[in-house]
Amino acid sequence: MNKFILLAFAGLISANAYSQKSNTNVLKLAVDKTKHFAISTSNASIDIEGYDGDELIIEAITNKESTPIPPEAAGLTKIPFPMHPAEDNTISYKQISQNGALYQIGITTKCNYLHIKVPNNIKLFSLNFQNTRYGGYLNFSNYKGAFQLDGAVGTVKVSNIGGPFNISVKAETLSVNDVAWNQNAAWPVLDTVISDQPRQYLLNYTRSVPFVYPNISPYIIKSHKGYDSNMDITMPGELKAGLYITSREGSVYSNLPLVGNVNVANTNKPVLMNGGGVKIEIDGGSGDIYLKKQ
Amino acid sequence: MSMKRIILIIAVVLSVRTVMAQQLSLTKATLPIKLSLKEKKEKYTEIYTYNVSVYVEGYSGEEVSIEPYVLPSRNNLPAAAAWLKDITPLTIKDRLRPNAETFITEYADFYRVNIGVTDYKALLIRVPRDMHLKLSSTGSIPGNKMVLNDLNGKLEVGGSMPFIEVSNITGPLTVGSNNIGNTKIKIKDVKWNAPTSASDKFTILVSSYAGAIDIEVPEQLKANFNLRSNYGEVYSDLGISPKFPESNAQNYLLSQLNGGGTVISVTTEYGNIFLRKEK
Numbered sequence: 001m002n003k004f005i006l007l008a009f010a011g012l013i014s015a016n017a018y019s020q021k022s023n024t025n026v027l028k029l030a031v032d033k034t035k036h037f038a039i040s041t042s043n044a045s046i047d048i049e050g051y052d053g054d055e056l057i058i059e060a061i062t063n064k065e066s067t068p069i070p071p072e073a074a075g076l077t078k079i080p081f082p083m084h085p086a087e088d089n090t091i092s093y094k095q096i097s098q099n100g101a102l103y104q105i106g107i108t109t110k111c112n113y114l115h116i117k118v119p120n121n122i123k124l125f126s127l128n129f130q131n132t133r134y135g136g137y138l139n140f141s142n143y144k145g146a147f148q149l150d151g152a153v154g155t156v157k158v159s160n161i162g163g164p165f166n167i168s169v170k171a172e173t174l175s176v177n178d179v180a181w182n183q184n185a186a187w188p189v190l191d192t193v194i195s196d197q198p199r200q201y202l203l204n205y206t207r208s209v210p211f212v213y214p215n216i217s218p219y220i221i222k223s224h225k226g227y228d229s230n231m232d233i234t235m236p237g238e239l240k241a242g243l244y245i246t247s248r249e250g251s252v253y254s255n256l257p258l259v260g261n262v263n264v265a266n267t268n269k270p271v272l273m274n275g276g277g278v279k280i281e282i283d284g285g286s287g288d289i290y291l292k293k294q
Numbered sequence: 295m296s297m298k299r300i301i302l303i304i305a306v307v308l309s310v311r312t313v314m315a316q317q318l319s320l321t322k323a324t325l326p327i328k329l330s331l332k333e334k335k336e337k338y339t340e341i342y343t344y345n346v347s348v349y350v351e352g353y354s355g356e357e358v359s360i361e362p363y364v365l366p367s368r369n370n371l372p373a374a375a376a377w378l379k380d381i382t383p384l385t386i387k388d389r390l391r392p393n394a395e396t397f398i399t400e401y402a403d404f405y406r407v408n409i410g411v412t413d414y415k416a417l418l419i420r421v422p423r424d425m426h427l428k429l430s431s432t433g434s435i436p437g438n439k440m441v442l443n444d445l446n447g448k449l450e451v452g453g454s455m456p457f458i459e460v461s462n463i464t465g466p467l468t469v470g471s472n473n474i475g476n477t478k479i480k481i482k483d484v485k486w487n488a489p490t491s492a493s494d495k496f497t498i499l500v501s502s503y504a505g506a507i508d509i510e511v512p513e514q515l516k517a518n519f520n521l522r523s524n525y526g527e528v529y530s531d532l533g534i535s536p537k538f539p540e541s542n543a544q545n546y547l548l549s550q551l552n553g554g555g556t557v558i559s560v561t562t563e564y565g566n567i568f569l570r571k572e573k
Binding site: 043070072073075076077078079080081082083084085132133134152154170172229230232244245246247249251252253254255258260271286288290291292 | 380474527528531534546549564570
């Protein structure tokens with residue numbers, strides 16, 4: 001009888017977080033919005049959006065078309081790897097770090113697709129992701145507040161966002177649209193970040209959470225060096241901004257009213273839009289950059 | 295200083311001296327380059343390039359030549375740039391290129407050529423058809439290609455090219471790209487000869503981090519496929535299926551065509567593998 005009660009209790013607990021019968025599984029976690037909240041995921045395509053709530057809500061949905069058939073496979077038959085782990089909707093998290101300013105978790109799942117809802121206006125929200133499977137993607141939208149995206153995936157689309165933000169990705173295509181650009185945008189000061197020199201990462205052992213230094217540009221869009229990625233960014237034509245645009249092997253195309261002097265090429269001076277204003281850093285990695293009127 | 299350390303230092307010094315003794319000369323060079331293999335016993339050349347497309351062709355001669363190559367069709371403006379202005383001159387340039395020069399190292403039996411930074415978009419390398427070749431190209435500029443054609447020697451192709459195509463070869467062939475982004479490796483029109491020695495065991499050995507690997511195979515070939523991918527898939531029209539118990543390991547798929555024979559080994563972390571009938 002005792003064993004039965006124990007099993008029933010375990011079943012109730014598991015049913016709270018997981019629903020094995022359906023192909024959708026939900027994980028909920030209360031978020032302390034006064035801290036830097038960082039999550040890391042791997043090998044899943046992700047739709048993530050901000051919402052006016054207090055919980056992180058992650059849905060693991062199986063059989064979602066997250067790995068489409070590549071065009072080269074036309075006329076061929078898929079031969080499954082016999083022992084490849086099958087997709088399932090189990091999902092769990094592990095606390096990686098916690099202190100007065102930071103709460104960091106790692107998400108573990110065998111699901112190829114995650115739908116994540118994250119509370120708006122966390123002091124700082126960071127997402128690290130690693131998924132370079134064919135057709136892998138990250139869609140980040142509708143988020144109000146400071147955030148950072150860091151990782152590798154096929155396609156990244158960022159839209160309807162506030163900021164400040166630091167988007168630093170390895171992707172084949174990256175688009176950033178519908179930004180509520182703010183002339184007074186500034187990074188939140190994180191109490192535990194004490195350093196004389198800017199550093200890229202806060203946590204060395206995972207290298208997964210980018211470091212934020214209060215004096216850096218409030219808007220950073222960066223593609224990693226050596227990446228065959230194209231960047232598509234839209235801005236309102238009337239935005240007052242100073243753009244620090246770095247290109248390597250790629251080219252930069254625009255229909256925005258950008259003013260620069262060819263003589264200052266190769267120097268660290270901004271290209272001005274409408275006389276200058278908010279500082280925006282754009283680094284195209286090895287790909288082309290498209291800056292378009294919104 | 296311990297005896298072990300002394301012995302180790304002597305061994306290192308001796309080995310360095312041995313290598314130095316084999317090296318006949320080290321000379322700076324500029325393109326075009328021509329090297330005669332007439333006096334070379336090995337008929338082997340190593341070529342290293344950086345951030346440039348490379349086209350290699352075999353021919354019935356005894357010289358290796360490396361020259362700038364004007365591609366038949368140059369890339370025009372990308373379609374996505376329609377109605378936009380090219381403002382690249384206004385931006386901050388942060389070149390990936392290291393400050394490296396071109397030089398040729400001559401050894402008793404072979405040459406090693408390091409092509410340094412070049413403003414050329416592509417190189418044409420012509421080599422004796424039966425020569426053994428090691429070719430490595432680092433850098434992964436979007437659109438860069440490495441294309442090898444009509445070669446009967448042993449081939450070792452590496453680096454970080456986003457696109458590699460090998461055709462009309464006898465092998466054995468080792469080809470790989472450690473490019474992390476979008477990568478394609480294509481192998482076709484192989485003259486599928488039987489391996490001539492134990493060292494030729496792997497006729498085709500392909501590895502890539504994230505690349506799609508595409509191999510054309512004649513329907514009647516006797517072959518063993520050793521395929522490994524952590525996150526990719528295998529697609530084929532050869533009618534092959536996993537062989538057991540050999541495939542009872544995570545991320546491995548072992549299969550045979552016509553009872554097995556030539557070994558084709560493919561390893562990729564994230565890429566898909568395409569094995570298709572040769573047309």
